[in-house]
Amino acid sequence: MPDSGTENRGPLRAALSGLTTRGRSFLAAGAAAGVCAYLLGQPDLLRIGALLALLPLLCVLVLHRTRSRITAARQLTPARVSAGSESRVRLRLENSVRGVPTGLLMLQDRVPYALGPRPRFVVDRIESGGRREVSYRVRSDLRGRYPLGPLQLRLADPFGLVELSRSFTAYDVMTVLPKVEPLPASPLGGDAAGHGDGGQRTLAVTGDDDIIPRDYRHGDDLRRVHWRSSAHRGALMVRREEQPMKDRCTVLLDTRRRGYDDDGPSSAFEQAVSGAASAVAHLIARDYAVRLVTDTGAVLPEQDSERPDPTETGGLILDGLAVVDHSDGHGFEGARETLSRRDPGLVIAFLGSVGAEPAEQLAGLRQRGGGAVAFVAAGQLDPMLEERRMERLRERGWTVLAHRPDVSLAELWQSASRQTRGL
Incomplete structure (x- = not known):
């Protein structure tokens, strides 16, 4: 089942919390350079300070926009497996931001402990409108139902100034069935009442009085209409087929x-x-x-x-x-x-x-x-x-x-x- 999700855009204040130590240092250095330029009357120093301060802020804006426009889908094949068997999980990412490529992407999919360690991937930049796909395998010796997801995504800019996280909400369920052992054709007995060699019997309906008619359905053969019951019920009734x-x-x-x-x-x-x-x-x-x-x-x-x-x-x-x-x-x-x-x-x-x-x-x-x-x-x-x-x-x-x-x-x-x- 596809695992896709989107996340509402958060306020820029929350996005600013994604500044790394390097990004905060750039902001501090830019502010300090601006103050010194004002006190010393050095316009060149002011331009340098502005560049240092604006670079991490620009990275925040770009990543904030990119984060909300990255979509993800999960495909689990197969979704039902026997205990001890493997299933493959494919994760597909798509960048729907026009004209803006993503930075470095770090992925982590949540899986229960019984299915193994959490898979982690590093994906290089995705161009505008581009897609990337990664996959991993899961298996369990314990039967049960296991949720896969939600997917966690971390974006980083090329300068290492900002890291923003995103957690998708959708998840898939992997069902691990008990092991099934092939059994020989040797019968244990049982006919329609529970005895015999396993053949079928047919309930034949012959005669007008020993049948249980049912309501007429579109497409039924009119030759099977049971007129006595139809007259009694005031609606068309037909004989049941042999079952x-x-x-x-x-x-x-x-x-x-x-x-x-x-x-x-x-x-x-x-x-x-x-x-x-x-x-x-x-x-x-x-x-x-x-x-x-x-x-x-x-x-x-x-x-x-x-x-x-x-x-x-x-x-x-x-x-x-x-x-x-x-x-x-x-x-x-x-x-x-x-x-x-x-x-x-x-x-x-x-x-x-x-x-x-x-x-x-x-x-x-x-x-x-x-x-x-x-x-x-x-x-x-x-x-x-x-x-x-x-x-x-x-x-x-x-x-x-x-x-x-x-x-x-x-x-x-x-x-x-x-x-x-x-x-």
Whole structure:
């Protein structure tokens, strides 16, 4: 997104504050020469004093005018990247002052600490109507949204008498998404009700009494007009088109702070977030209707669409995962309440450490005959205790796998596929 801004012209009094030590010395020397010329009656000394005093003032006027007429634009490519990937930032400066070139320009773009040191550039004079472009790269191993900018600009005259600063107001946002791991095509189950091999079913509408007509829209075929409903409503109604019922899947992400014992890019929580992002991207690519639910009951995307765009849905979920943080909850009551409003279909959960009470709450999330797979972060507790806690979920019909840092999610996905198919 372009980052451009302009700044209102400040009073000359503020511009005079940009005089350097050399510029102030010139003013003082000019004033002293003027006083001496008056006392001694030396007109030549007066001309020298006037030159010394007027030179820094002239530089102030020129830079003050130039500063307000320099425009800047920022281009971020791409604006959304995965953690560990780079993005290039291009800064373009343009001098729109007629007939007046700029002096030396010093640029500094504000970037968060997580993206690296602040980039600084020195740009030589820009002729009237000219442009200059500089670029730098940013990357982060931490997901999140990071503001880039505003750009700070410092102008200096060729004599080093004046330095004026300007700060633009506009900024761009770089979104760092969780890492997405490619997953194998091995299905975990799920038809339109959450079961099967991932095919689609079609809701056929035949007959006059078993359909739900909708309002007529411009361009609809008149042969699809439902006359009985039109007469009843007093407006044209048409039969709905056959609509495919997509396989449904709910990805559950455990964000409870008490479920994880560490932080950082390689923590178990980040592993769970990355796993959820990988599952969402994989399932959407296989044409599932996917939504993400956290332990608190938060849902992404927030609203279900009649004909959702898979690319848009995936983007909304990944953007939400880029900024998801720990919750202070103790269990999964919020998730259970949210999922009770609609059949969740296949449930794929990425969990932290799960105690007895949360395990009981998770048991109710699995629908009768539906699939439920849990990837539980391992390596945080005693191995025997972790196994007992995972066994609680298995007893309630879940397929449970230990998600260890040294085992890829792709391997676990294949193992889960074999278990859910009874192989």
